[in-house]
Amino acid sequence: MTADLLYNDPALVDFYDLVNTGDAELRRCLALAGDAKSVLDLGCGTGQLAAAFADGRAVVGVDPAGAMLDVARRRPAGEHVEWVEGDARTIRIGRTFDLVMLTGHAFQVFLTREDQLAVLGTIAAHLAPGGHFLFDSRNPAVEAWRDWVPERSEEMVSHPRFGMVKGWYDARMEADGIVSYRTWYEVAATGQMLMAESKIAFPSKDEIAAGIEATGLVAESWFGDWEGGAWTPASREIIPFGRLR
Known part of the structure; x- marks a missing residue:
């Protein structure tokens, strides 16, 4: 993938938090986290979600865009997060987490089936026993x-x-x-x-489900929005929440 200026040009990155509030997403993620003590936020962007999780948890935020991470480090509570510049397809932190997230539709920047499977493999590689994963994609x-x-x-x-x-x-x-x-x-x-x-990319629910199964994961729930509604064919979002098989 070529570098997208939307995430790599500091002048454009300045707009990210102004047009992406994600309040409902934040509330649902915090609710689903339960008693998770460690969190890996893949594609963390400017760190809104990772920083919100940092109170009482060990949090690692990963993003390939250094300009986004520069904003993340400066935000309130940013000093409590370990920020790592890296690619969600290939990165290996060397430890596992109670919750692995990939939100903000970051799954959709991976355009090929190969790349999508690689990202799901990264999620599986970092899940602790009993841990959960959570990500989102727009319903095509x-x-x-x-x-x-x-x-x-x-x-x-x-x-x-x-x-x-x-x-x-x-x-x-x-x-x-x-x-x-x-x-x-x-x-x-x-x-x-x-x-x-x-x-x-706009993978279908069936394509996402097949990728989840192929990488040793199980979706326990499928949500259709960040308010917690169940997925239907007319839902705007595809949000799987699950664990290792």
Whole structure:
């Protein structure tokens, strides 16, 4: 995979926390964590979730983007997390965890079946006996990318450094089932334009379930949203929660 500027350009990374709050995700993850004493957050990004887990737990946050980890280290409670720059397909921490997470739709940046199986293998390799895993992916049947067009996605964001900024997306489904999209930001005061090009996959629930089984994992529950609703074919999210087989 090529480096995505959305996660590697410090100017673009500055927008991440402004447009990705994840409050429902955070609450559900904390509830599902139960009495987990150790947590591995793969694809931790700017560290919102990892830092929230750091109270009384041993937490490791892993991300391939150094610019995201720079933000993570500076956030409140960031000093209580061990931040590691690494690739979720190949990294091996050398210990196991009570909970392994891969949230924020990070599973979708892995475009091939081979890469998806590699990530699931990393999850399995780091699960302690009795531990659980949790990750999310958008349900392709909902076709969320159809809303990622300028006329439906445009919003104004108040940025602490740039002031008011207009943001929008434009997306297209490629012939191979991969969605390509561009993220745009236009600084109102200066007209400065920032843009990143990204690609994500939309594996089906059946494909995800097959990958889970192939890597020695078992999904105990399938959620369709971060409020805890059960998965249905019309759910926006595919969220498996499970353990080692």
